[in-house]
Amino acid sequence: MLDLAVETLRPKSATEVVGLVAEAGAAGRALEIVGGGTKRRVGGGAGGDALLSLAGLSKVIDYAPEELVLTAQAGVKLSVLEKLVAAEGQMLPFEPPHLVKLLGAKGQPTLGGTLAANLSGPRRIRAGAARDHFLGFEAVTGRGELVKAGGRVVKNVTGYDLCKLMAGSWGTLAVLTEVTIKVLPAPRTELTILLFGLDDRQAGEAMTLALNAPAEVSGAAHLPPAAAGRPPLKGELAVTAIRLEGFAASVAARAESLVTALRAFGRAELIDAEHSREFWAQVREVQAFQKDARPLWRISVPPAAGWRVAEALGGEAFYDWGGGLVWLLSQAEPAALRAAVRELGGHATLYRGEGSAFEPLEGPLARLTARVKAAFDPGGVLNPGRTMGA
Amino acid sequence: MPAPDPALLAKKAQIVRALQRLVPGEGVVGDPAGLVPFQSDGLSAYRQTPLAVVLPETTAQVSAVLAWCQENGVKVVPRGAGTSLSGGALPLQDGVVLGMAKFNRILEVDYANRCAVVQPGVTNLAITGAVEADGFYYAPDPSSQVACTIGGNVAENSGGVHCLKYGLTTNNLLGCEIVLMSGEVVRLGGKGFDAAGYDLLGVVTGSEGLLGVVTEVTVRLLTKPQTARAMLLGFGSVEAAGATVGDVIAAGVIPAGLEMMDRPAILAAEAFVGAGYPTDAEALLIVELDGPEAECAELSAQVAELARARGATTVRTSESEAERLAFWAGRKAAFPAVGRISPDYYCMDGTIPRRQLPHVLTQITQMGLEYGLGVANVFHAGDGNLHPLILYDADKPGQLEAAEAFGADILKLCVAVGGVLTGEHGVGVEKRDLMGEMFNETDLACQQRVKCAFDPDLLLNPGKVFPRLHRCAELGRVHVHRGAVAFPELPRF
Numbered sequence: 001m002l003d004l005a006v007e008t009l010r011p012k013s014a015t016e017v018v019g020l021v022a023e024a025g026a027a028g029r030a031l032e033i034v035g036g037g038t039k040r041r042v043g044g045g046a047g048g049d050a051l052l053s054l055a056g057l058s059k060v061i062d063y064a065p066e067e068l069v070l071t072a073q074a075g076v077k078l079s080v081l082e083k084l085v086a087a088e089g090q091m092l093p094f095e096p097p098h099l100v101k102l103l104g105a106k107g108q109p110t111l112g113g114t115l116a117a118n119l120s121g122p123r124r125i126r127a128g129a130a131r132d133h134f135l136g137f138e139a140v141t142g143r144g145e146l147v148k149a150g151g152r153v154v155k156n157v158t159g160y161d162l163c164k165l166m167a168g169s170w171g172t173l174a175v176l177t178e179v180t181i182k183v184l185p186a187p188r189t190e191l192t193i194l195l196f197g198l199d200d201r202q203a204g205e206a207m208t209l210a211l212n213a214p215a216e217v218s219g220a221a222h223l224p225p226a227a228a229g230r231p232p233l234k235g236e237l238a239v240t241a242i243r244l245e246g247f248a249a250s251v252a253a254r255a256e257s258l259v260t261a262l263r264a265f266g267r268a269e270l271i272d273a274e275h276s277r278e279f280w281a282q283v284r285e286v287q288a289f290q291k292d293a294r295p296l297w298r299i300s301v302p303p304a305a306g307w308r309v310a311e312a313l314g315g316e317a318f319y320d321w322g323g324g325l326v327w328l329l330s331q332a333e334p335a336a337l338r339a340a341v342r343e344l345g346g347h348a349t350l351y352r353g354e355g356s357a358f359e360p361l362e363g364p365l366a367r368l369t370a371r372v373k374a375a376f377d378p379g380g381v382l383n384p385g386r387t388m389g390a
Numbered sequence: 391m392p393a394p395d396p397a398l399l400a401k402k403a404q405i406v407r408a409l410q411r412l413v414p415g416e417g418v419v420g421d422p423a424g425l426v427p428f429q430s431d432g433l434s435a436y437r438q439t440p441l442a443v444v445l446p447e448t449t450a451q452v453s454a455v456l457a458w459c460q461e462n463g464v465k466v467v468p469r470g471a472g473t474s475l476s477g478g479a480l481p482l483q484d485g486v487v488l489g490m491a492k493f494n495r496i497l498e499v500d501y502a503n504r505c506a507v508v509q510p511g512v513t514n515l516a517i518t519g520a521v522e523a524d525g526f527y528y529a530p531d532p533s534s535q536v537a538c539t540i541g542g543n544v545a546e547n548s549g550g551v552h553c554l555k556y557g558l559t560t561n562n563l564l565g566c567e568i569v570l571m572s573g574e575v576v577r578l579g580g581k582g583f584d585a586a587g588y589d590l591l592g593v594v595t596g597s598e599g600l601l602g603v604v605t606e607v608t609v610r611l612l613t614k615p616q617t618a619r620a621m622l623l624g625f626g627s628v629e630a631a632g633a634t635v636g637d638v639i640a641a642g643v644i645p646a647g648l649e650m651m652d653r654p655a656i657l658a659a660e661a662f663v664g665a666g667y668p669t670d671a672e673a674l675l676i677v678e679l680d681g682p683e684a685e686c687a688e689l690s691a692q693v694a695e696l697a698r699a700r701g702a703t704t705v706r707t708s709e710s711e712a713e714r715l716a717f718w719a720g721r722k723a724a725f726p727a728v729g730r731i732s733p734d735y736y737c738m739d740g741t742i743p744r745r746q747l748p749h750v751l752t753q754i755t756q757m758g759l760e761y762g763l764g765v766a767n768v769f770h771a772g773d774g775n776l777h778p779l780i781l782y783d784a785d786k787p788g789q790l791e792a793a794e795a796f797g798a799d800i801l802k803l804c805v806a807v808g809g810v811l812t813g814e815h816g817v818g819v820e821k822r823d824l825m826g827e828m829f830n831e832t833d834l835a836c837q838q839r840v841k842c843a844f845d846p847d848l849l850l851n852p853g854k855v856f857p858r859l860h861r862c863a864e865l866g867r868v869h870v871h872r873g874a875v876a877f878p879e880l881p882r883f
Binding site: 215257 | 575576577593615688689815828839842
C-alpha cells in the first residue's frame with residue numbers, strides 16, 4: 001500500500017503525467033514514482049514530496065502474438081500480462097520475479113516498475129534480461145517532456161537505444177508511461193535435473209558443466225543446505241537444479257545427455273513439468289529468504305565466481321543464474337561487503353535493509369552517470385532518494 | 391555534413407605533427423595517397439578525404455589522441471573495418487579518422503564464464519574462429535562478418551540472419567571499455583550480468599560512434615548447437631510465404647534463421663551460385679532449425695506440414711551439412727548476385743510489422759515502376775527486417791538520385807505502417823534526414839542530451855544520426871525556480 005502520509009497523485013494519462021512532473025519541477029518539489037509500490041523499500045525508499053502513481057495507466061494497447069510484440073501502459077499489472085500472453089501460448093521471456101513477499105510489500109508489481117528495475121528471473125541466463133526485451137517506450141522526463149524512443153517492432157537500431165537506459169534506472173530519469181516489449185512462445189514442456197549434497201564450489205562446477213554443454217539450459221540454481229532446509233523445500237541436503245525447456249523430444253534428449261555428463265556429481269533426480277514450474281517459481285521469488293530479519297543483498301558476479309561470495313563474506317547464500325546471481329543474507333558492513341564483491345568482479349545491491357541500495361561508482365564513470373541523470377532530470381524531480389551510483 | 395572549419399584545414403600540418411608525437415612510428419597517415427583508402431565506407435556513394443588518419447595501438451594512445459583533439463577542437467571519426475552501410479565511418483574534411491584496426495588481439499577466452507575479452511579490431515568471424523574448436527561460437531553474424539570488426543558491431547548494434555533466436559550485438563555483450571572524447575577511460579559492465587548503475591553499455595551499443603571509442607569488448611559465447619538443418623520452402627505468392635512465417639511462430643517455433651527472398655532475388659542468386667533454388671517460385675523461405683537431432687527432426691516435419699498447408703510448391707530439408715550450407719549460399723550471396731545483374735545497387739534496411747509484408751512489397755514494386763528502377767527483396771522474415779536492393783546505374787544521369795529518393799520513400803513507408811527506419815544498418819549519414827519521420831523535436835533533443843553527457847563539444851562523429859546539431863548549452867537549459875536549482879551539485883551543460 002502507498003503511504004498515506006504524503007499526497008498521492010494519480011494521473012490517468014501521459015498528458016496528466018507531463019503536467020504533474022512539470023508542476024513539481026516548477027515548484028521545486030520532488031516526486032516518488034510508483035507503479036504497484038511493491039519495490040518502494042529497496043534502498044530505504046525513493047524519497048519525494050509526493051507520490052506519483054502510475055496505477056491509473058494500466059491499459060494493454062496492442063498485443064499481436066504473431067508479431068511477438070506487446071504494447072501496454074506502464075501501470076499494467078504483471079499478473080494481468082502473464083495471463084494475457086499465457087492464453088496465446090506465449091510468455092514474458094525474462095521471467096520477471098514479483099518479489100512482493102520478499103520485500104515485505106503488498107499489492108502487485110507493474111510492467112513499468114519491473115522494467116525500471118530491470119528485474120529478470122532464472123531464465124535470464126538463456127533468454128536475456130528485462131532490458132533485452134524492452135523495445136520501445138513513451139515517458140515523461142524530469143524536465144516534464146513527453147518523449148518516445150525505440151519502436152514497436154522486434155528489430156530496430158534507429159537512434160540511441162534509450163530503452164536500455166530506462167531499464168534499471170529505477171525511475172530516476174523519466175516516468176515510463178507506455179512500453180513495448182518482446183514476447184516469445186512459451187516452452188511446451190520443461191523438466192529439472194536435481195543434484196544433492198554438493199558444496200557451493202562443486203555446485204558451481206556442476207552448473208558450469210551444464211551451461212557449457214549444448215543443452216540449452218534455461219535455469220541453473222543452487223540452494224546450500226541452510227537455504228534448502230528452509231520452507232518450502234525443508235530438505236536436509238543442498239540442492240542444485242538445472243532446468244531444460246522446449247519441445248518434449250528435445251527436452252528428453254537433452255536431459256539424457258546432461259544426466260550422463262553430470263554423473264561425477266552423484267545421483268541425479270528428474271522432476272516433471274509441474275514440479276519443475278513450482279520449484280523455479282520458488283527460486284524466482286527467492287522464497288527461502290522471504291522470512292529473515294537480516295539485510296538481503298542481490299549480488300551480481302561472473303558466474304564462475306559465485307561460490308566464492310559466501311566463502312569471502314559468510315552469511316547465507318542462494319545462487320541463481322549459474323552462480324552469476326547470489327542472494328546473500330548478511331550482516332557484514334556494507335562498504336566491506338561491496339569491496340569484497342568488487343574484488344570478485346561484481347557489484348551488490350541492497351534489496352532489504354536500511355541504507356543506500358546501489359553500488360557507489362567512482363571516477364569518470366561516476367561523473368558520466370551524473371551527467372546522464374542531469375540530461376534527463378536536471379532538477380532532481382524524480383526519485384531523489386535513489387542515487388544510481390553517483 | 392557540418393561545414394569544414396577553414397582554420398583547422400589550414401592547421402593540417404600542425405595537427406599531423408601533434409598526432410605523430412602521440413602515436414609515433416607509422417601511426418599517422420597524412421599524405422594524400424595514403425588517405426585515399428579511408429575516403430569512404432560500405433556506403434560508397436559518399437566520399438570525403440579526411441584531414442588525417444591516426445592508427446593507435448593502445449588505449450593510452452586513444453585517450454591521448456582524443457584528449458588532444460578535444461582540447462584543440464578537432465573532430466574525430468572512429469573507424470573499424472569500414473564496412474558500414476549507412477556511412478557511419480564517413481570522414482570529415484576537417485576531421486581526423488581514428489582507425490582501430492591495430493587493436494586486433496583476442497585478450498582472453500574464459501569458458502567458465504562463457505565469454506571472451508577481445509580488442510575492437512578483431513573481426514566478428516575471428517571470435518568464433520578462436521573458440522569453435524572447443525564447441526563455442528559468438529552468435530551475431532552480420533553478412534560482412536569476415537571483414538567487419540567487433541568494435542564496429544558494438545557501434546552499430548549489428549544483427550545477422552541468426553538474431554531472431556540469438557539476438558543482436560546488444561544482447562550478446564557483457565562489457566566494454568570506452569574512451570570518452572575527453573580522453574577519460576570508462577569500463578562498462580564486465581563478466582557478470584547487469585552492471586551497476588545505468589546501463590551505459592546498452593546506450594553505447596548502437597550509438598554509431600557518437601558517444602565513445604570502444605577499446606575493449608567482452609562478448610558472450612554460446613555453445614554450438616548439436617545439429618542444424620536448413621529448409622527451402624518455395625511459394626507461389628509472397629502472401630503464402632508470409633502467412634507460413636506467421637504459422638511457424640504461432641506453432642511456438644522460433645527458428646535460428648528465417649529468411650525470405652522475392653522472385654528477382656531468387657533468380658539473381660540462382661544464376662550466381664546455383665544453390666538449387668526453385669526458379670518458378672514467387673517467394674522463397676529459408677528456415678534454419680538448430681538444437682538436438684530429435685528437435686530438428688520434429689520441428690522440420692512440423693514446418694514442412696505448415697508450409698504445405700499454405701500451398702508450398704517446394705519443400706526441401708537439408709540432409710547433410712554440405713546441403714545446409716548450399717541452401718544458405720544463395721542467400722548469403724544475394725547482394726553480390728544482385729551486383730551481377732545491375733551495375734549498381736542500393737541496399738536499404740527498414741523494419742516493419744511482419745503482417746504488413748504483402749502490402750509493403752506490393753507498394754515497393756509499384757514505386758519501382760514509378761521510379762523506373764528494378765528492386766530485389768531479401769528479408770529477415772522472422773523479425774520483419776526488410777532489405778530492398780534498388781537496382782540502378784550510377785553512370786546514367788539522375789539514377790543515383792532516383793535510387794536515393796526511392797529508398798527514402800521505402801523507409802517512410804516502413805515508418806507509416808508501424809515500423810522503423812533501420813533494423814540493423816544504422817542511421818549514419820544515409821538516414822539522418824529521415825529521423826524526423828519517426829521522432830519529433832522533443833524526442834531528438836532528448837537523444838542529443840545523451841550525446842551531450844558523453845561529448846559536450848560534439849566532436850565525436852558529428853554529422854551522423856541527427857539531422858540538426860544543437861549546441862549542448864542550448865539543449866541543457868533548465869527551468870530555474872525562484873533563482874534556485876534543485877541539486878546544485880549535479881553538473882549541467
